[in-house]
Amino acid sequence: MNKRVAIVGWRGMVGSVLVDRMREEQLFSHIDPVFCSTSQAGAPAPDLGIDLPPLADAYDVSTLCDTDIVVSCQGGDYSTRMHEEVRKAGYRGAWIDAASALRMRNDSVIVLDPVNQPVMDRARAAGVVDYIGGNCTVSLLLMAIGGLFRQQWVEWVSTMTYQAASGAGARQMRELIAQMDHLSAACRATLKDPGASALDLERTLSAALRGEAMPTEALGHPLAASLLPWIDRGVEHGATREEWKGHVECNKILGNDPEIPVDGICVRVGSMRCHAQAVTIKLRQDVPLDEIEHVLHESTPWTRIVPNTREATLEKLTPAAVSGTLDIPVGRIHKLRMGPEYLGLFTVGDQLLWGAAEPLLRTLQWLL
Numbered sequence: 007m008n009k010r011v012a013i014v015g016w017r018g019m020v021g022s023v024l025v026d027r028m029r030e031e032q033l034f035s036h037i038d039p040v041f042c043s044t045s046q047a048g049a050p051a052p053d054l055g056i057d058l059p060p061l062a063d064a065y066d067v068s069t070l071c072d073t074d075i076v077v078s079c080q081g082g083d084y085s086t087r088m089h090e091e092v093r094k095a096g097y098r099g100a101w102i103d104a105a106s107a108l109r110m111r112n113d114s115v116i117v118l119d120p121v122n123q124p125v126m127d128r129a130r131a132a133g134v135v136d137y138i139g140g141n142c143t144v145s146l147l148l149m150a151i152g153g154l155f156r157q158q159w160v161e162w163v164s165t166m167t168y169q170a171a172s173g174a175g176a177r178q179m180r181e182l183i184a185q186m187d188h189l190s191a192a193c194r195a196t197l198k199d200p201g202a203s204a205l206d207l208e209r210t211l212s213a214a215l216r217g218e219a220m221p222t223e224a225l226g227h228p229l230a231a232s233l234l235p236w237i238d239r240g241v242e243h244g245a246t247r248e249e250w251k252g253h254v255e256c257n258k259i260l261g262n263d264p265e266i267p268v269d270g271i272c273v274r275v276g277s278m279r280c281h282a283q284a285v286t287i288k289l290r291q292d293v294p295l296d297e298i299e300h301v302l303h304e305s306t307p308w309t310r311i312v313p314n315t316r317e318a319t320l321e322k323l324t325p326a327a328v329s330g331t332l333d334i335p336v337g338r339i340h341k342l343r344m345g346p347e348y349l350g351l352f353t354v355g356d357q358l359l360w361g362a363a364e365p366l367l368r369t370l371q372w373l374l
């Protein structure tokens with residue numbers, strides 16, 4: 007018999023990428039989906055070319071309890087509230103979640119099966135029923151360099167991120183384009199003037215960037231033609247919560263004991279949906295580069311080594327090349343001047359696919 011799967015938050019960005027992937031993987035032939043809504047219960051379900059009952063009420067405990075699996079991309083407030091309510095009501099089905107709210111609880115596991123299938127297997131065998139997707143930057147980093155951890159070569163990792171607007175949200179993505187549009191309109195006349203210099207153009211652009219009319223309601227500040235070196239709220243030691251997640255989530259995903267330090271600075275840039283990271287790794291020993299590349303290549307079936315040449319790097323190791331794909335390219339791989347145990351590399355990944363929807367999709371497939 008098909009399992010009944012409640013799907014909440016399917017209209018949002020991560021949710022809609024997840025539903026698209028579920029269709030591509032033909033998962034809807036193997037489940038009885040119960041599409042839920044927090045605001046439009048009773049309205050027609052999305053048109054997937056299959057017979058579906060009207061939308062169920064996402065806040066109705068008995069509706070959720072009447073399913074085998076809940077998949078939520080609705081956000082942390084919803085997860086905190088409804089997860090507690092259904093568990094209190096005795097629900098023992100699986101709860102698969104994209105939000106961070108339940109991620110660091112002792113009784114949940116962070117799912118990233120190409121990297122931590124053994125951790126997931128142990129958790130399931132021990133009766134864990136809360137399967138939570140990791141932070142996008144963390145999941146993408148581990149998809150790239152998980153193999154190095156598996157070899158126990160890593161003493162510490164420092165990662166400097168270049169995070170896409172999609173990580174901030176859908177409104178922020180739209181606003182980034184509105185900002186580009188505003189700047190391009192402000193510069194159009196100067197750009198067309200053959201007598202205007204590059205510095206004239208820059209002055210026109212900077213005036214528009216700092217001007218009152220620059221749209222900044224969602225992002226808070228100009229992102230187009232600039233960057234924002236602060237993501238989420240501040241935590242202790244001068245770090246941000248996004249940076250804190252790097253350490254705690256990497257270690258939880260890998261089941262590390264003792265923990266391996268992972269730290270860096272997280273920066274929002276003007277790419278649309280691909281996060282990139284410049285990574286410094288302190289190895290425990292001097293491992294030859296060809297062995298490192300081999301192990302990185304084996305990290306996951308999606309991890310791709312990009313030769314450290316100008317042509318290959320600029321063709322394959324950019325958000326423009328990777329957006330919308332499941333590829334995890336790793337390039338610029340070389341030893342740093344600090345010594346033969348210091349490894350530098352660069353990686354890019356789609357923040358909505360491996361960074362969010364894909365680990366949830368695969369957890370659902372695994373549980374089915």
Ligand code: HSE
Pocket residue numbers: 140141142143169170172173174237248
């Ligand atoms: N927190 C991430 C970001 C996205 O702001 O880019 C979700 O993991």
